[in-house]
Each structure stands twice: as structure tokens, then as C-alpha cells.
Amino acid sequence: MLESHQYLRQFSIKPSVQRSAVMNFLLKNRIHPTIDEIYLALSPTMPTLSKTTVYNTLDLFVERGAVRALAIDEKNARYDVDISAHAHFLCRSCGSIRDIFDLKPNMFHIPDTTSFKIDAVEISYFGTCEKCKGN
Amino acid sequence: MLESHQYLRQFSIKPSVQRSAVMNFLLKNRIHPTIDEIYLALSPTMPTLSKTTVYNTLDLFVERGAVRALAIDEKNARYDVDISAHAHFLCRSCGSIRDIFDLKPNMFHIPDTTSFKIDAVEISYFGTCEKCKGN
DNA sequence: CTTTGTGCAAATTCTTTGCACCAAA
């Protein structure tokens, strides 16, 4: 939890008990969780935690560049602490998301456009994960 | 409108007045519209049209492969009649979406994975469009 | 007739907002 505390400072985020707990969860659980998953995971040990705070916290994290908000899941917002260039795979059946690191770096290249300005790329794959394939 | 009628048959979709109107709108307005935009555009000339029907219709179109549902916009579902391989650009400021066709075809290549099964790719760019750049 | 499609209203789900209280500097 101390790690999370320090980690937040790197992004000029003032650590609070709640913020450190959320960041700690993100760092230890690389599952691209939804707001609800984060809330449900933390509320047992932090009974006073509110979902509003989880929303506020992640908005702040995204604004400060500490986490990426993913657009891959139409249903819920998903968050990723890994801000390096990589793609994602969403299982349509169970909704789990996994990282895809082994792509050519040029896939994440941002095209040079004169008319409009691109500042981010997101590469998403969809399909069925190994667990769901069997069913 | 007759075109839309024929177009739907290609995807084994039984044309109804509503379905043809929705498909006609999609074919003539390549703006990756939301459900609401489609509904608002059609309801003046089809006063009895309901939003439920627009939802049902697009679910059917997606299921039959006649349109693609885009995950690029966190707020609303967006639909694209162009099912060829291409990427999208979302303007964070005004929410407009434009097509990006000039990408290397290998960007849309689906990686061979043994464990899980990929069936679709989506490449999304984010930034500011020319109109919004000025403001 | 029988099956399929449509549309209303209600319900659900996710997210945002307003505001009062708490905590840290």
C-alpha cells in the first residue's frame, strides 16, 4: 500500500486512503476492472467507501495519466494501469479482458494528419477466450 | 428506399417499412450515428416509430452482419454500414467520428492464437477534429 | 390462423450531480 502511495506521487496525485487503496488494487490486479469490480473488491475492508469516490478517483487518475480508460467494453468503463503501448482482447462470452503485447510497434504509430490532430490509439480484438471456447 | 429493401435481402433480413428506413438512413448518412440520431432523423417522417424498434433493428442488423457496432464511443453505441476493414477517429470535443481508410492492410490482420479465438479487430484513434481545433 | 414485427410503458443499469460533512495542511 505504501508503494501505491509513492506511485501516485509520480503523477502528482495527492494520496488519500481511498486513492491508495484503489491504485493498490489496480497495481495488484491487472484485470482491467470496472468501477463496480473495484468497489466490490474494496468495500469489504473499507465499508464506508462510496462508489462516487471510486468514480472520482478514476476520473482523476485518467486526467493525470496514471491509468488509461478503455473503450473496448460497451457496457462499462474499464481501467488499465499499464499505460505502455499494447492492445486488448475482450471475450464476448465472459467479458474478461487480456493484454496483447506481441504486436509490431508500428501498429501504435500515430498517423500524421494535417487537418485533424490524433493524440491516442486503441487497438481492440474481440472473440472467445480459452475458458469460454470449451463451453 | 427500394435500394435499402434489396440491400437488406443480401443479409437475409426481411425488409419492413421501419427496417428499410433505418438502413436507408445508414446508407445515405455515413456519420456512424447513435440510436438517438437515427430515431430523431426518422421520426418526423415516421411519427409512430419507436426507439425500441430502432434498438431492435440495429441489433438485428449487427447480428446478421449488415452493420458494425463500434465501441469507440463510451457514451453511446455507434453504428457503421461500412463493414470493410477500416479504422475510426473520434473527436473528443464534438463527438464526431470519421473513417480512416489509409492504413496498411496488415494492421487489420488477426493474430493467430492457439489458446483464444479472435474474430474481430477495432482500431480507434482519438483527438481533435479540424473544426474543433480552431476553437 | 399463426408467426413475426412494432411500440408503449416500466424497469434496469451505469454514471453524474448537488450538497453536507470530514480531513489535512
Add this chain to the structure above:
DNA sequence: TTTGGTGCAAAGAATTTGCACAAAG
């Protein structure tokens, strides 16, 4: 104190569901 953070309850927005009626074959 004063500023910023938290959390409750209510509001808002997008989507889904249940069901009755209409249309098509």
C-alpha cells in the same frame, strides 16, 4: 480556517424488458 476529499441520496441518460396490438404470409 480554508481548501480539497469523501459519501449519501437524487437525478439523468442509455438500454433492456414485458406485454399487447398490428402486420404479413
